[in-house]
Amino acid sequence: MTAKQRLIGDMPKIGIRPTIDGRRKGVRESLEEKTMNMAKAVAQMLSENLHYNNGGPVETVIADTCIGGVAEAAQTKAKFDKENVGVTITVTPCWCYGSETMDMDPRRPNAIWGFNGTERPGAVYLAAVLAAHNQKGIPAFGIYGRDVQDIDDNMIPEDVQEKILRFAKAGIAVAMLKDKSYLSIGSVSMGIAGSMVDEDFFQDYLGMRNEYVDMTELTRRINEEIYDKEEFEKAYAWVKQNCIFGSDTNAEENQRTAEQKEEDLKMNIKMTIITRDLMEGNPKLAELGYEEEAMGHNAIASGFQGQRQWTDHFPNGDFMEAILNSSFDWNGIRAPYMVATENDTLNAATMLFGHLLTNTAQVFADVRTYWSPDAVQRVTNHPLEGRASDGIIHLLNSGSAALDGAGEQEVDGKPVMKSFWEITEKEVNKSLQATQWRPANTEYFRGGGFSSNFKSKGDMPVTIARVNLLKGLGPVLQIAEGYTVDLPDDVHEVLNNRTDPTWPTTWFVPNLTGEGAFRDVYTVMNNWGANHCSMSYGHIGADLITLASMLRIPVNMHNVVEEKIFRPSAWNMFGTNDIEGADYRACQTYGPLYR
Numbered sequence: 038m039t040a041k042q043r044l045i046g047d048m049p050k051i052g053i054r055p056t057i058d059g060r061r062k063g064v065r066e067s068l069e070e071k072t073m074n075m076a077k078a079v080a081q082m083l084s085e086n087l088h089y090n091n092g093g094p095v096e097t098v099i100a101d102t103c104i105g106g107v108a109e110a111a112q113t114k115a116k117f118d119k120e121n122v123g124v125t126i127t128v129t130p131c132w133c134y135g136s137e138t139m140d141m142d143p144r145r146p147n148a149i150w151g152f153n154g155t156e157r158p159g160a161v162y163l164a165a166v167l168a169a170h171n172q173k174g175i176p177a178f179g180i181y182g183r184d185v186q187d188i189d190d191n192m193i194p195e196d197v198q199e200k201i202l203r204f205a206k207a208g209i210a211v212a213m214l215k216d217k218s219y220l221s222i223g224s225v226s227m228g229i230a231g232s233m234v235d236e237d238f239f240q241d242y243l244g245m246r247n248e249y250v251d252m253t254e255l256t257r258r259i260n261e262e263i264y265d266k267e268e269f270e271k272a273y274a275w276v277k278q279n280c281i282f283g284s285d286t287n288a289e290e291n292q293r294t295a296e297q298k299e300e301d302l303k304m305n306i307k308m309t310i311i312t313r314d315l316m317e318g319n320p321k322l323a324e325l326g327y328e329e330e331a332m333g334h335n336a337i338a339s340g341f342q343g344q345r346q347w348t349d350h351f352p353n354g355d356f357m358e359a360i361l362n363s364s365f366d367w368n369g370i371r372a373p374y375m376v377a378t379e380n381d382t383l384n385a386a387t388m389l390f391g392h393l394l395t396n397t398a399q400v401f402a403d404v405r406t407y408w409s410p411d412a413v414q415r416v417t418n419h420p421l422e423g424r425a426s427d428g429i430i431h432l433l434n435s436g437s438a439a440l441d442g443a444g445e446q447e448v449d450g451k452p453v454m455k456s457f458w459e460i461t462e463k464e465v466n467k468s469l470q471a472t473q474w475r476p477a478n479t480e481y482f483r484g485g486g487f488s489s490n491f492k493s494k495g496d497m498p499v500t501i502a503r504v505n506l507l508k509g510l511g512p513v514l515q516i517a518e519g520y521t522v523d524l525p526d527d528v529h530e531v532l533n534n535r536t537d538p539t540w541p542t543t544w545f546v547p548n549l550t551g552e553g554a555f556r557d558v559y560t561v562m563n564n565w566g567a568n569h570c571s572m573s574y575g576h577i578g579a580d581l582i583t584l585a586s587m588l589r590i591p592v593n594m595h596n597v598v599e600e601k602i603f604r605p606s607a608w609n610m611f612g613t614n615d616i617e618g619a620d621y622r623a624c625q626t627y628g629p630l631y632r
């Protein structure tokens with residue numbers, strides 16, 4: 038299923054550049070077919086394996102001719118510029134002339150696959166052209182297969198495929214971010230630094246712009262009925278039929294009346310429709326005479342301040358944030374929207390990274406509590422067992438966690454979070470059945486609203502991540518791969534009831550390495566750089582590392598095995614023993630991608 042492209046602009050393509058030894062009268066002629074076949078094989082492999090977040094297969098463009106010198110390099114660049122190429126892959130089985138054939142565009146991530154054969158020296162070109170990239174300050178990723186292939190072998194070896202795919206996924210994510218907006222609805226929530234928009238970060242590192250509206254824009258559109266009323270009716274009927282409203286945990290004197298709750302729900306649904314319209318526009322609004330509003334803000338992500346001015350007076354944003362972040366709503370199964378609660382712009386950026394690398398929904402959460410085995414034993418009288426035995430981290434926040442995080446989608450009987458086009462109606466129903474909408478805690482949220490309440494199923498491989506900003510340094514990314522865990526019901530109840538039991542809960546255990554920040558579970562928690570993380574399905578640490586290197590964001594903490602780390606070849610020149618330090622030095626030397 039291919040959903041319509043929602044934001045303005047075409048999807049960025051991957052350009053394939055077959056480079057060749059330019060010597061005619063024998064050499065070039067003998068290599069043309071082989072070189073072009075490499076390009077075709079890569080193009081086919083990419084479109085078979087990668088999707089855009091709208092579900093369509095990734096599109097590729099191959100240069101019109103092999104590139105034997107600068108004229109053909111320039112012709113290829115002109116074609117790629119016209120075709121909205123955002124990422125390039127250079128392929129060759131032979132020696133070619135480095136600086137004469139290389140991709141000189143510093144803004145488009147570039148990888149070079151140099152065929153490991155010996156009839157012709159593809160690897161020699163690879164080394165030479167990477168040296169040229171490094172000398173010119175245009176970092177590129179080098180791909181060199183481990184095993185020698187015969188010249189007539191058109192297979193892409195597995196190790197080469199893995200690197201091409203990792204590079205291409207991250208490159209497409211870079212290109213998808215470019216020229217989009219982050220929309221802040223409101224400003225800073227409760228002094229959370231992540232909700233202070235750092236325009237330099239968005240502009241220089243992500244190539245994005247920042248858009249702003251006051252939260253009163255929601256009030257205006259609600260009061261003046263600037264939304265699709267038919268959609269509201271459809272949404273209201275769907276909510277009534279599909280959403281389970283759980284018990285009110287507020288003290289009786291703090292509970293909102295049944296009438297108030299009904300009004301809160303209606304307002305929540307309108308907030309959801311309006312926030313989506315603010316992000317991407319809605320042609321229906323033009324039909325109502327609101328052409329300006331129909332345009333939207335070209336926002337690939339947004340954030341809602343909520344607390345406190347809005348939530349002290351109006352129903353909170355939990356319903357809106359949870360539904361938009363999920364892969365489905367009353368209009369059916371669809372790509373999730375990235376909406377950060379508390380307008381945490383840095384968590385939104387992290388969510389975008391996770392989403393664009395996996396095409397799945399993201400779970401935004403507070404990194405709430407580290408529960409040591411001793412503390413759990415003390416308060417529950419139970420030992421933590423299995424994967425949880427070294428302690429657990431409680432991920433919990435009202436609002437932005439996608440309902441996909443309940444783990445009610447499955448493959449081979451195991452809980453997973455899928456791309457929207459793989460999700461079935463049955464899985465949507467199960468996710469809704471697993472979620473209760475609980476009247477919001479009115480001590481925190483005086484204006485009421487509904488919090489989404491679910492518990493993530495255990496055994497899901499997941500990765501939590503977070504972008505943090507440091508004055509004088511810039512952004513850094515932290516990553517922890519691990520698993521969700523199930524706790525026995527009685528243990529969960531005791532631990533959950535110590536905090537707000539109306540919110541979505543994930544019990545998370547990082548994979549430990551025994552070293553540094555991954556010495557133990559406590560140290561992972563203790564090294565977390567802010568109150569929030571974004572959780573993505575799968576072990577995607579290596580993909581995040583590749584993406585961060587493209588954007589020149591150093592990684593300050595991760596638990597990914599060294600063999601899976603793939604960064605531009607220049608990074609090795611900054612040191613090969615202390616690769617974390619080398620990453621910092623490389624990112625600092627090159628600076629943000631768009632400056």
Ligand SMILES: C[C@H](O)[C@@H](O)[C@@H](O)C(=O)CO
Pocket residue numbers: 344379403434435481568569
């Ligand atoms: C209700 C509270 O204000 C929460 O929203 C708060 O604990 C946070 O989520 C802080 O990140």
Ligand SMILES: [Mn+2]
Pocket residue numbers: 379402403434568569
């Ligand atoms: Mn929070």
